[in-house]
Amino acid sequence: MPKKRRPREHIIADISVNYVERLIFLCGYSVERVEYDYGYDLIIFTYDSSGEIENGQIYVQLKATDSLRVIEDKETISFSLFRSDLELWLLEPMPCILIVYSAKMDKAYWLYLQAYFESLANFDLSQIRETITVYIPQENLLNQEAIKKFANYKNKVLQQLKGVIHHDI
Numbered sequence: 001m002p003k004k005r006r007p008r009e010h011i012i013a014d015i016s017v018n019y020v021e022r023l024i025f026l027c028g029y030s031v032e033r034v035e036y037d038y039g040y041d042l043i044i045f046t047y048d049s050s051g052e053i054e055n056g057q058i059y060v061q062l063k064a065t066d067s068l069r070v071i072e073d074k075e076t077i078s079f080s081l082f083r084s085d086l087e088l089w090l091l092e093p094m095p096c097i098l099i100v101y102s103a104k105m106d107k108a109y110w111l112y113l114q115a116y117f118e119s120l121a122n123f124d125l126s127q128i129r130e131t132i133t134v135y136i137p138q139e140n141l142l143n144q145e146a147i148k149k150f151a152n153y154k155n156k157v158l159q160q161l162k163g164v165i166h167h168d169i
Contacts, residue, residue: 008066009064012064012065012066012101012103013062013064015064015101015103016062016063016064016099016101016103016108017033017041017042017062019101019106019108019142020042020060020062020099020101020108020142021042023142023143023144023146023147024042024044024147026144026147027144027147027148027151028047028051029044029045029046029047029147029151030044030045030047031043031044031045032045038088039061039085039088039089040059040060040061040096041060041061041062042059042060042062043057043058043059043060044057044058044059044060044147044150044151045057046058046151046154054151054154054155055158056094056154056155056157056158057094057154058094058095058097058150058151058153058154059089059092059094059095059096059097060096060097060098060099061085061089061096061097061098061099061113062099062101063079063098063099063100063101064100064101064103065100065101065102065103066102066103066104067104068100068102068104068105070138071135075137075138075139076135076136076137076138077100077109077135077136077137077138078133078134078135078136079098079100079133079134079136080131080132080133080134081098081131081132081133081134082130082131083125083128083129083130083131083132086113086117086125086128086132087125089113089114090113090114090117090125092114093157093161094154094157095112095113095114095150095153095154095157096112096113096114097110097111097112097113097150098110098111098113098134098136099142100136101142107141107142108141108142109136109137109138109140109141109142110136110140110142110146110150111134111136111140112150112153113134115153116134
């Protein structure tokens with residue numbers, strides 16, 4: 001009787017987490033893996049230049065694939081998302097980043113989800129059925145510069161929230 005085998009999907013998923021975590025650590029940030037994935041795989045915590053923790057977090061949904069779908073322009077990746085995930089991500093005040101990792105190329109690409117959908121003319125979440133396709137420019141290559149951009153996005157959101165949040169009971 002054959003033994004249990006580890007599927008390729010699990011292998012490339014672990015490689016993708018390792019790939020992303022390394023870039024986060026190289027920026028001087030920390031990351032927590034989400035054990036029970038209900039829409040987020042990683043949470044990034046950022047630190048200022050003196051090493052002090054900053055407020056807010058960055059949420060990451062990570063997808064690993066052996067077959068990256070590039071559209072005809074050869075510059076854009078298409079990827080399908082579930083509406084149920086969008087309902088979580090688009091209502092989150094902190095940045096949610098989709099990262100698509102190509103195991104064959106050992107590269108990853110990113111999309112700032114809230115900003116992407118805010119930029120779509122006439123986008124209405126209630127009109128989405130089960131899935132929607134997003135388009136990620138290949139210029140959105142995941143590297144240290146991109147991770148630092150995510151921290152900047154988070155800090156800009158926090159600036160917008162100043163004076164808006166009240167914890168009155």
